[in-house]
Amino acid sequence: MAQNLSAGSLKRTSLRDQVLDLVRQSLVSGEIRPGDIYSASALAARLGVSSSPVREAMLTLVNEGLMEPVRNRGYRAVPMSEHDLDEVFSMRLLLEVPGTLWAAERATPEDLAALRAVADEIEAAAGAGDVVAFLDADRRFHAGLLRLCGNRRLVDTVLSLRDQTRLYGLDALARHGTLDASAREHHAMLDAVAAGDTGRLEEAVRHHLRHTRSDWAQPEDDAPSGKR
Amino acid sequence: MAQNLSAGSLKRTSLRDQVLDLVRQSLVSGEIRPGDIYSASALAARLGVSSSPVREAMLTLVNEGLMEPVRNRGYRAVPMSEHDLDEVFSMRLLLEVPGTLWAAERATPEDLAALRAVADEIEAAAGAGDVVAFLDADRRFHAGLLRLCGNRRLVDTVLSLRDQTRLYGLDALARHGTLDASAREHHAMLDAVAAGDTGRLEEAVRHHLRHTRSDWAQPEDDAPSGKR
DNA sequence: CGGACTCGGAATGCATGCATCTTAACGGCC
DNA sequence: GGCCGTTAAGATGCATGCATTCCGAGTCCG
Structure with a gap:
């Protein structure tokens, strides 16, 4: 603030x-x-x-x-290969899961209320099919939640990793219509935080990240392997 | 190569x-x-x-x-505060422990032999009290080991984190004469890799990182709090 | 007709110059 | 004597210009 x-x-x-x-x-x-x-x-x-x-x-x-x-x-x-996506996904798993758990320990009711508002934004954008607004709110949500862990470097690194992947699956996200499902997961994560259920929170974060990874798996491959 | x-x-x-x-x-x-x-x-x-x-x-x-x-x-x-050191230490723990375990799974005998040579370099530099050579070889060791995990982004991130801390504890390392103890830990890590003992390897990495963190805790503080 | 060579266009990388802005020191005023 | 306004020096940030280097099209030769 x-x-x-x-x-x-x-x-x-x-x-x-x-x-x-x-x-x-x-x-x-x-x-x-x-x-x-x-x-x-x-x-x-x-x-x-x-x-x-x-x-x-x-x-x-x-x-x-x-x-x-x-x-x-x-x-x-730089185009993102499947291996690149795996790299980013692995690192996000290593950083975001513990980071979110730490954040949950320190989250105040005010923090949760602010995040609830952002989660509502996400669902609204998903319902409207506004991919740009969805990504923006989604980024703010995860940044705001992670920031609570107190490790600025971790947050910056995760955001940088996000920026490396968010760029390549935009239309796929819109086509598959998976925005709604992804949007609802944010409130589920906040519920777990509010309940202090670390196990459920961890599973929610993992699920959310897996979701992200599978959704952004490139369906088309115009550059066959060996081309470098 | x-x-x-x-x-x-x-x-x-x-x-x-x-x-x-x-x-x-x-x-x-x-x-x-x-x-x-x-x-x-x-x-x-x-x-x-x-x-x-x-x-x-x-x-x-x-x-x-x-x-x-x-x-x-x-x-x-930028000066590094204790909190900054904690941030770097936490992230290195999150990234280097799993990364090293993954690397251990993929390490070939040739890789281990090359790393043995670097570990010898480290011990030689430690014995000679050559801090610069020590840090250089130490960096190459950890980079070479971590690289085997196959996640280039993870390696780069860890090296960047390393570079943020290695700069501020040089003389402290030399004064306390803890180079030898730190140097020997590298061979212990390779032994664990060769034996396939993941539990011992994980503990070795954690111990090595803790070592690093405590050694580089700033003993002097010429900038009292509240100065800015 | 295929391949190698040459030349032109273009982009980076660095040097140089200038406008704007910040800081700090100096001098004057209360 | 202390405080404030002014001024001057220095730094960034951007614009501009030029040398070097690389790619590709066109051309010539085998």
């Missing part, structure tokens, strides 16, 4: 951060497709800014594993 | 990476002290390069959590 006041109010966003968010959104919306190469100078020209902040934003994305530099061609949006 | 061949051979290091490594080394050697502010332009002048690559290297360090930008003053080497 106080953090929002001190950090978010008078922070003029640098061009670098604006470009960074914009590229991230482009990844989410599918405008930037995995495997394609994009040049910093071309992006800069399209955005009407210099190549310096664009370059720095791309380097940040490289550090986060979302892009990779190609020698003198540009930056390539 | 093959990775080294493909990656390290014909890679001309960019100025950015050179600066990055140099600043990291300066952090390890203590030339850059936590809490102090350093300007990219001053560093660029000292190194005889432009501020562009220095700036980009600093931004990378910011992303890694080693530095933080100060509005129009420069970049500050």
Whole structure:
């Protein structure tokens, strides 16, 4: 709360951060497709800014594993293989399960109430089929819940892992219509937290993550193995 | 092995990476002290390069959590509080224990032999009191062992966490003379891997990490609380 | 007709320059 | 003597320009 006041109010966003968010959104919306190469100078020209902040934003994305530099061609949006998804899923399992359990120990009624509101948002977005709003609220929910564990690095790492996967299954999520089922799981998790039932909470988190993993399994595979 | 061949051979290091490594080394050697502010332009002048690559290297360090930008003053080497150390320690526990167990399942005799050699290096460095060589070999050992688990993201994350802590306890390690004890634990871990004793391996890893955490507990505190 | 070579276009990476902003020291005023 | 306003120095952040390097199309030769 106080953090929002001190950090978010008078922070003029640098061009670098604006470009960074914009590229991230482009990844989410599918405008930037995995495997394609994009040049910093071309992006800069399209955005009407210099190549310096664009370059720095791309380097940040490289550090986060979302892009990779190609020698003198540009930056390539890294496609996620099944093995990559397994890696992310495994790490999220290792971090989110204990993190959520720790968070449950420290959650106050006020925290739970705030999360209930976000969970309602998630269900509303799922009911409306608004995938963008769903992902945004879902991210805020898990970030808000995990943050209670008190380990900032853990939260940041999990969010970074989330950002690596959320980008590649958007349409699949919408097609399968599994948003509603996934949305309801959030309230179930909060119920377990409120009840102090750590066993049920752990199973809920595991189930939620498994859900995520199986839903985002890529149905199509236009790049056969061996192509690198 | 093959990775080294493909990656390290014909890679001309960019100025950015050179600066990055140099600043990291300066952090390890203590030339850059936590809490102090350093300007990219001053560093660029000292190194005889432009501020562009220095700036980009600093931004990378910011992303890694080693530095933080100060509005129009420069970049500050972030000091590690006890809570920060706890955060890193907790995450390493969550990631390294399962990761090492997975690695043990996949370790081949050749892998073990290579790691034995590194473990010998560690003991030699510990016996000679060469802290820099110790840390380097120690890092290679844990990276090499963890890498066998097959989860590249997990390895990278753990190494990043390592880099956040290794910088702040150098002299303490040397003073307490605990290098030898820590060095011997590596062979014990390999013994457990070779024996297929997962329970003993898990306990060895936990013990090793606890060792690390307690050794690096800051004995001195020249910045009393409330100073900021 | 197929393959190798050359040349042009383009992108990165770095250097340089400038506008804006913050901090800190200095001088004046109460 | 202490406090406040002013000013100047320095840093970031962005724009611009240039050298180097790589990919690919076109062309020439076998």
